[in-house]
Amino acid sequence: MKSKLMIGFVASTILFVAILFFGCPSSKKGLVEGDAAVKVYVPPGKHDEFYAFLSGGFSGQVSVYGIPSGRLLRVIPVFSQNPENGYGYSEETKALLYTTHGFIPWDDSHHPKLSQTNGVADGRWLFINSNNTPRIARIDLSTFRTVEIIEIPNSGGNHASPFVTENTEYVVAATRFSVPIPQEDVEIASYKDKFKGTISFIKVDQQTGRMNIAFQILMPGYNYDLSHAGKGKSHGWFFFSSYNTEQAHTLLEVNASQNDKDFIAAVNWKKAEEYVAQGKAHEISGIHYHNVFDEKKQTAYSEIIDKVKILIPEECPGLVYFIPTPKSPHGCDVDPEGEYIVGGGKLATVIPVFSFTKMLKAIEEKKFDKTIDGIPVLNYEAVLAGEVQNPGLGPLHTEFDGKGYAYTSVFISSEVIKWSLKDFKVVDRIPVYYSVGHLCLPGGDTKKPTPKYVLAMNKITKDRYLPTGPELAQSAQLIDITGEKMKLLSDFPTVGEPHYAQMIPAEVIKDKSVKIYKLEENQHPHRTLSPDQVKVIRNGKEVHVYMVAIRSHFTPDNIEGIKVGDEVYFHVTNLEQDWDIPHGFAIFGSNNAELLIMPGETLTLKWTPKYPGVFPFYCTDFCSALHQEMQGYVRVSPANSKVNLTWNK
Amino acid sequence: MKISNNLMRIGSLILVFVYFVPIWYISLDAPQFPEGLGLYIYVNSIKGFKPNDLESLNVLNHYIGMKKIVPEEIPEFKIIPIIIGALIVLGLIFSFIRKNQLKLLWIGLVFLGAVVGIYDYYRWGYDYGHNLNPNAIIKVPGMAYQPPLIGGKQLLNIYVFSFPYWGVGIIVLSMVLVALSYYYGQKEKPYVSV
Structure with missing residues (x-):
């Protein structure tokens, strides 16, 4: 007894001394090394190297930061009224926030997405979705102002949006919540019979940027979560992750987590264009507002559109395929070559990587496990390129550096991992503080990444900054990826909750920034x-x-x-x-x-x-x-x- | 004689370029104008370094009670182009008259025009700088806002710098060419029948 006490005493003394000398293990959290301060220091009067556009989440707006300094440059009002400058209050801007439900002063903005030319961000426009009342906004990057908002009909929440094709031919929207289509008063328990999903393709005019809904696709009643367009060899395809293939309508936390695999939907939009041209689309009710800011008249006007075209996969063979994907996938990301489609199975123990080449082969050889509502389900093994083992718990989103590596945010184990696209092995991992959602690498979702930084956007900050009562900021953490090992450089609190971000070299945008509106061009009535x-x-x-x-x-x-x-x-x-x-x-x-x-x-x-x-x-x-x-x-x-x-x- | 007359013609004709380039400039430096602010003075107008600089300057000048600078209201901008045109025509005519001294006369006329022009420019500057609205917002006792003719000067928060520009260079070059023309004309004198 005595000796046990003695051992305990000695052990605790050693531990105490060890802590004195080496510090408490937790106090080392996120310590930066070496020249981190120099790498993020932008002297007064000097400009940052990148613009970063972060969504505001529940703030409804877009915030603009300079990277690497992390200085907040501006908050662009988009889906929420902004009394600070009269956005949504002035007679000129009210019309932007009109919907079929009347004037809406707030929304939840999720995914900013830069317009692209040849698969590279071109700095013309920034698109962003609203999740709650489904809409897509377009921001003009010469004025940093919201100039258009289009409502998405036949949708129950616009999450998998507004990702773009490689020449901004289309931006997309897909319903997060399936609903009766067209909307009607039915029992919620009739979910499996009556509830459907939709995916919308919105055409973008290359001169004016103006959007119009080209067509929708009627999908099984799942939850559609995230998406990315194919690029390069897979240009012409679009990929959407889905969950709740169980089609649960209550307690989804449990009931939508039962299936071993859900799906990534692969949509052949070139084929869809052919079907629309052949008159295969049905014209259905799809009343929606289309609000455009007339830059000459400096005033926004609304038009109401009654109908949309919709394609039904059963009538359109080859339009949509399902790729089985483990455990309620979230992110759905395509590498710069357009070959790999990476699913972020948020409850999975591996990251599945699918091959576009193998997918085309599997389609050709009809390697289908079954068919759901006319949509063939491809064989998992036939499409799989490989699985990333030990990615951590809760892999969500992946971006690419163009040098053969991918970076994935891992939510539950709060880390960013770096893995090789050659052998799908994890080569490095770095903790983030805490619970990372999206991450962003400049051009990391395009054909030409600029592999300098990864920005991790964290949901929880707890002790990271001075306390401000129960309501705390979210954060972004800047990670240097120029070396073999990732290095934490800095972190900064954000506006609202950023869900995704886009970074672009400053020189693409800064020289065309408008300084004044010319009086002689003012056509305001x-x-x-x-x-x-x-x-x-x-x-x-x-x-x-x-x-x-x-x-x-x-x-x-x-x-x-x-x-x-x-x-x-x-x-x-x-x-x-x-x-x-x-x-x-x-x-x-x-x-x-x-x-x-x-x-x-x-x-x-x-x-x-x-x-x-x-x-x-x-x-x-x-x-x-x-x-x-x-x-x-x-x-x-x-x-x-x-x-x-x-x-x- | 050929060289001399051609030099005389070139010397007069290059004055045409004076219509297209500023003859003088005034730059204004202040911390809150990192992008620069200033005016180019042409023979027929005043233009900003940038499209709205003149408007911006007029807004600033209203604080000190300076009159608005409106190029359309300055009569010299209509007269000077005519005088330059006349000098060009006169130069061409002189180049066909076999009298070398006319070249000196021409140089003298150009020089006289330049001196009168600079004096006139000074007079306008004096008027803008001294003839201020008695109800001006900012009144600093003893302060006048005449821009310097050549060189720099601190006027309240703004450092004003004024200097000749391409147009003056062309005028000087023109006079040098005609002087050379006179020089060759003298050397070739044996062939000139007076």
């Missing part, structure tokens, strides 16, 4: 191009104020004759033509947001005064030395008053 053209017009209860702003005053800055009950529209044109001189506009008691008006731009704020009185308005963006003087007054009289409408010039 309510523009005012000089101070002597300002006016106030009453039209019943509607009052339109045509106002201009230039350092450091508004014209007019005194308006009288507004009455309680009026709807006042301030159409403010910023007459500046100098770089980085926006003016703001806010008015007392407004139930709306403010406006932030860029040089040469016209924006409109609607104001409904509630009481008689004199109410100030002012510039909210510190524009000049006399910014504090940039103000004015609106006199509001009782509804029955006889005060004339007057203003000064």
